[in-house]
Amino acid sequence: MKKLDWYILRKFLSTFVFTILTITVIAVVIDTSEKADDFVKSGLSSWQIVTHYFIGFVPFIMAMIFPLMVFIACIYFSSKMAGQSEFIAILAGGIRYPRMLRPYIVGAVLLGVIYWYASQFWVPKAEEIRTNFQATYIDRNSSYNGDPYRTNNFYLRVNSYTYVGLKYYDTARKSASNFFLFKVKDNKIYYNLRAEFVKWDTAKKEWQLTGCVEHTNDGLKETARLIPKMFINLNVRPEEMRRDEYLKDKLTTPELKRFIKMEEVRGSEGLNTYKEERYHRDASPFSVIILTVIGAVIATRKVRGGSGLHLAIGLVMAAVFVIMDKFSVTFATKGNFSPMLAAWVPNIIFAVLAVWLYWRAPK
Numbered sequence: 158m159k160k161l162d163w164y165i166l167r168k169f170l171s172t173f174v175f176t177i178l179t180i181t182v183i184a185v186v187i188d189t190s191e192k193a194d195d196f197v198k199s200g201l202s203s204w205q206i207v208t209h210y211f212i213g214f215v216p217f218i219m220a221m222i223f224p225l226m227v228f229i230a231c232i233y234f235s236s237k238m239a240g241q242s243e244f245i246a247i248l249a250g251g252i253r254y255p256r257m258l259r260p261y262i263v264g265a266v267l268l269g270v271i272y273w274y275a276s277q278f279w280v281p282k283a284e285e286i287r288t289n290f291q292a293t294y295i296d297r298n299s300s301y302n303g304d305p306y307r308t309n310n311f312y313l314r315v316n317s318y319t320y321v322g323l324k325y326y327d328t329a330r331k332s333a334s335n336f337f338l339f340k341v342k343d344n345k346i347y348y349n350l351r352a353e354f355v356k357w358d359t360a361k362k363e364w365q366l367t368g369c370v371e372h373t374n375d376g377l378k379e380t381a382r383l384i385p386k387m388f389i390n391l392n393v394r395p396e397e398m399r400r401d402e403y404l405k406d407k408l409t410t411p412e413l414k415r416f417i418k419m420e421e422v423r424g425s426e427g428l429n430t431y432k433e434e435r436y437h438r439d440a441s442p443f444s445v446i447i448l449t450v451i452g453a454v455i456a457t458r459k460v461r462g463g464s465g466l467h468l469a470i471g472l473v474m475a476a477v478f479v480i481m482d483k484f485s486v487t488f489a490t491k492g493n494f495s496p497m498l499a500a501w502v503p504n505i506i507f508a509v510l511a512v513w514l515y516w517r518a519p520k
Contacts, residue, residue: 158263161247165260168238173230173268177219180226184218185211192295199294213286220280223272224444225475229468231261231452236467239459254518258453265449273442277410288403314424315392318342323355323398331395332356336366338389347374350389357395363388393423405434429496433489436500447507448478454514478503 158166189196196206238244247257311323311333324335336355340348353368369384401407408416413435420428451474456467481503489499 158260161252162260162263165238166264168234169231169261169264170268172234173227173264176230176233177222177226180222181215181218184222185215188214195295201294210287210290213283213288213290216275216280216283217287220272220276223268224441224448225479227265227268227445228448228452228475229471231449232456232467232471235453235456239457239467242459244457245459257457258450261449261453262446265446268449269442269445272445273439276438276441281407281409281412284403284406288407292403311398313391313393314422316422320424321391321393326398328395328398330356331398338391345374345376347376348372349374358388361388363390405431410435410438430490432496433486433499436497437486440500440504444478444504444507447504447511448475450511451507451514454511454518458518478507481506 199206201209235244244257248254311321311326313321315321319338319340322335322337323333326333333355334353336352338348338350339346349372350366351370352366354366356365356367357363358365366387366389367385369387370381371384372379372381374380404416405413413431417428417431417435420431452471455470485494485499485502488494489496
């Protein structure tokens with residue numbers, strides 16, 4: 158790294174920090190004005206609102222706009238340098254175009270690594286703070302929380318041969334009625350257990366069944382017996398029975414991987430949302446590098462429109478990237494599109510665009 162490299166890198170990082178902090182402050186002001194009534198109704202002090210909501214909201218906003226702010230910052234400071242003919246002087250001094258882009262790549266990799274680690278561990282912890290406040294004080298009158306005593310039906314696969322169903326599950330009392338369990342071997346049910354009532358026993362950490370009827374069938378003989386009360390381990394805890402729309406955002410990546418693996422064993426449906434989130438956390442940091450290259454190639458060229466033209470092009474491309482990303486997520490979560498492919502499609506397309514722009518850029 159030479160002095161010129163540090164000069165460009167300092168401009169890159171300082172412009173990025175200023176840009177992301179400015180947009181974050183604006184987002185906080187807008188969010189505060191929209192949720193002012195909810196903050197008042199919560200009965201919390203200003204400090205409690207900061208520690209129970211905004212300390213999680215700020216990282217959430219930063220993570221959401223991080224790649225785009227890198228892109229805008231790259232275009233902005235590069236356009237300013239191009240307008241002052243600095244890049245013309247650099248190239249005229251004998252520095253090759255790929256060598257000139259080195260500080261851009263270094264800065265992009267540095268920011269990409271920070272963003273990757275934050276997405277895996279820091280942001281989910283912040284999301285837990287933000288979403289807990291959201292669910293408790295803002296969504297409590299919406300369909301997200303609903304009635305805490307509402308009923309739900311759950312159908313689970315405990316392992317490769319055991320299936321369980323609970324009807325009218327009460328999340329507050331941790332109980333349900335119309336419980337059934339059956340075990341399958343060679344596509345035949347050889348064990349069937351039904352109970353009138355099931356409840357979580359906090360002392361034994363197991364499920365207590367009441368009014369049970371047990372059926373066994375070995376192919377030649379079928380037996381049945383009544384069991385007034387019994388305990389059973391279903392490999393599922395009460396906190397896992399509640400549907401949480403924010404769960405994918407609150408889990409760190411290791412926790413998210415374990416959750417997906419466990420739900421696949423249980424035969425749960427609708428896992429594409431969680432899989433897409435898991436792959437998206439790996440794909441997004443690479444978009445930082447790709448967008449930096451695109452921004453550098455576009456903005457280092459001196460044009461008559463100056464910074465305004467460069468920023469206009471950058472905003473259009475940023476909008477296209479966001480739209481493409483949202484479409485791919487929708488196709489993955491609502492359709493049959495591969496979650497991994499959905500997370501990487503915008504990067505693949507824009508990587509091809511970056512190579513084409515680099516090839517066409519005047520050297």
